[in-house]
Amino acid sequence: MLSMAFPEPVWVRGVVALAKKGSPAGHQYFQITDPCPEGGQTPAAADCALFAGERMRISREVGRLGLLFTIEDGMEARFQVSPSIYERNGRFSYIVRGFDPEYTGSASAIHLKRLVEKLGREGILGENGTLPFPRVPLKVGLVTAENSAAAEDFLQTLRESGYPFEVYTSWAPMQGVETAAGVNAALVRLITVAGLDVAVITRGGGSTTDLAWFNDESIARTIAQLPFPVISGIGHETDMTLPDFASHTRAKTPTHAAMLLVDSVAGFIDAIEDCAVSLGRAASPRLTLERLKLSQLTSTLAKKAERPSVHFIGIISRATAMIQGRVLPRVSGHHRTLDHLQSRILNLVSAGLSARLSSLDRMEAAVSRRDPAKMLALGWSLALDSTGRTISSVSSVKPRDTVHLKLSDGKLKTRVERVEST
Amino acid sequence: MKAKNRSYAEMMDELTRLVDEVGREDCPVDGLESRVARAAELIGLLREKLKATETAVKNVLSGLDSAE
Numbered sequence: 001m002l003s004m005a006f007p008e009p010v011w012v013r014g015v016v017a018l019a020k021k022g023s024p025a026g027h028q029y030f031q032i033t034d035p036c037p038e039g040g041q042t043p044a045a046a047d048c049a050l051f052a053g054e055r056m057r058i059s060r061e062v063g064r065l066g067l068l069f070t071i072e073d074g075m076e077a078r079f080q081v082s083p084s085i086y087e088r089n090g091r092f093s094y095i096v097r098g099f100d101p102e103y104t105g106s107a108s109a110i111h112l113k114r115l116v117e118k119l120g121r122e123g124i125l126g127e128n129g130t131l132p133f134p135r136v137p138l139k140v141g142l143v144t145a146e147n148s149a150a151a152e153d154f155l156q157t158l159r160e161s162g163y164p165f166e167v168y169t170s171w172a173p174m175q176g177v178e179t180a181a182g183v184n185a186a187l188v189r190l191i192t193v194a195g196l197d198v199a200v201i202t203r204g205g206g207s208t209t210d211l212a213w214f215n216d217e218s219i220a221r222t223i224a225q226l227p228f229p230v231i232s233g234i235g236h237e238t239d240m241t242l243p244d245f246a247s248h249t250r251a252k253t254p255t256h257a258a259m260l261l262v263d264s265v266a267g268f269i270d271a272i273e274d275c276a277v278s279l280g281r282a283a284s285p286r287l288t289l290e291r292l293k294l295s296q297l298t299s300t301l302a303k304k305a306e307r308p309s310v311h312f313i314g315i316i317s318r319a320t321a322m323i324q325g326r327v328l329p330r331v332s333g334h335h336r337t338l339d340h341l342q343s344r345i346l347n348l349v350s351a352g353l354s355a356r357l358s359s360l361d362r363m364e365a366a367v368s369r370r371d372p373a374k375m376l377a378l379g380w381s382l383a384l385d386s387t388g389r390t391i392s393s394v395s396s397v398k399p400r401d402t403v404h405l406k407l408s409d410g411k412l413k414t415r416v417e418r419v420e421s422t
Numbered sequence: 423m424k425a426k427n428r429s430y431a432e433m434m435d436e437l438t439r440l441v442d443e444v445g446r447e448d449c450p451v452d453g454l455e456s457r458v459a460r461a462a463e464l465i466g467l468l469r470e471k472l473k474a475t476e477t478a479v480k481n482v483l484s485g486l487d488s489a490e
Contacts, residue, residue: 342483349479353472360465360472363441367461370444372454382451390451 013078026052047093078103127224141190141199146171150254157258174203180216202233202254220246233257376408
């Protein structure tokens with residue numbers, strides 16, 4: 001009868017409850033309940049069976065849209081079903097034939113809400129928000145999809161500001177099953193950038209299911225561990241994703257994320273300029289007074305310095321003249337004196353030496369005159385006895401004695417014949 | 423005593439003494455020859471010393487000139 005009453009599958013909507021994990025065979029069982037029971041009544045519920053074959057087909061179809069197909073409690077969903085009676089126990093159930101991913105966006109919201117509650121209790125979501133936001137965030141890490149409109153909007157806004165932003169891009173998929181892993185890896189890569197001021201995760205708008213890829217608690221946990229604040233700008237203003245809760249600051253769009261940075265830098269510069277103006281105003285009267293004092297002192301100093309300078313110039317001139325007129329001649333005089341003394345020393349030494357040489361000459365002459373050799377050369381001879389002693393008296397010899405006569409050129413051996421006294 | 427170790431004055435004293443001795447009429451002829459020979463030796467040494475002194479003085483003074 002049921003198959004006759006419902007020859008084609010029909011669409012039912014409700015909130016998933018009692019969802020069980022897939023069976024070993026790949027089937028999944030859950031209930032779909034009335035989302036809005038009246039008067040506090042127990043919500044109506046119907047068993048649903050999603051067989052492995054249908055489950056794989058639906059997963060593929062939903063996956064082609066870049067979405068992840070999951071059945072979880074609290075998920076608001078719209079299923080295409082075939083009513084059926086299970087013959088063994090006679091219970092009514094729906095055999096799931098199809099799934100409306102667009103409708104399930106609201107289920108993503110519930111999923112997000114639960115994640116926010118859970119991670120909030122763990123203190124994960126507030127972690128990044130405790131980091132101080134730099135006053136001049138010029139060194140920026142950007143996590144987004146390469147060549148995306150979001151990247152272009154963000155970078156263009158920074159460029160137009162004219163401030164010297166340094167952007168370190170860390171590309172990641174912003175949609176699909178690889179989103180969480182890619183974003184996590186991209187964020188971790190930015191840790192290696194020394195002195196990074198802030199990181200921005202951003203992508204443009206999309207369907208709720210597109211953005212639901214960011215509702216992965218691993219992204220929140222990664223953000224919580226980063227050493228720099230994170231700005232989350234995912235989707236449009238009305239879209240909320242888990243990184244929005246886990247980040248330091250939420251931006252409505254990629255452009256808005258860039259503007260937050262630009263405004264921060266501009267605010268700092270304005271503050272500096274205000275300080276400079278205030279400082280100038282506060283210091284101006286004092287500076288004027290000090291300038292006046294300085295001017296007066298300069299004038300006084302110039303007047304006082306004028307006379308002494310003339311006086312000192314006169315002293316210096318006189319000293320110069322004195323040096324030239326007196327000192328230099330004296331120095332020259334000393335030079336001459338020294339030259340004279342030097343000559344004198346030489347002369348004296350020469351004279352002294354000459355005198356000594358003369359004295360030596362005289363002594364030599366005197367000695368020479370007394371030289372026996374000279375006397376012998378004149379014809380004198382020297383009489384010596386046999387022992388070589390000089391014979392100076394005839395009394396020293398007697399006849400027949402041998403007497404040696406020393407002449408200038410030799411000796412004579414003689415014999416005494418006769419001795420005669422004078 | 424070696425001549426190098428003796429001063430000019432010491433050698434001059436010896437020479438003077440020898441000259442005095444040689445000049446005396448009573449100077450024995452026996453020692454005359456040796457005294458004359460020693461006197462001649464001393465005269466040669468003293469002349470060498472004077473010559474060396476003159477050379478040294480001239481070198482010192484020429485060193486002053488070149489230093490200026």
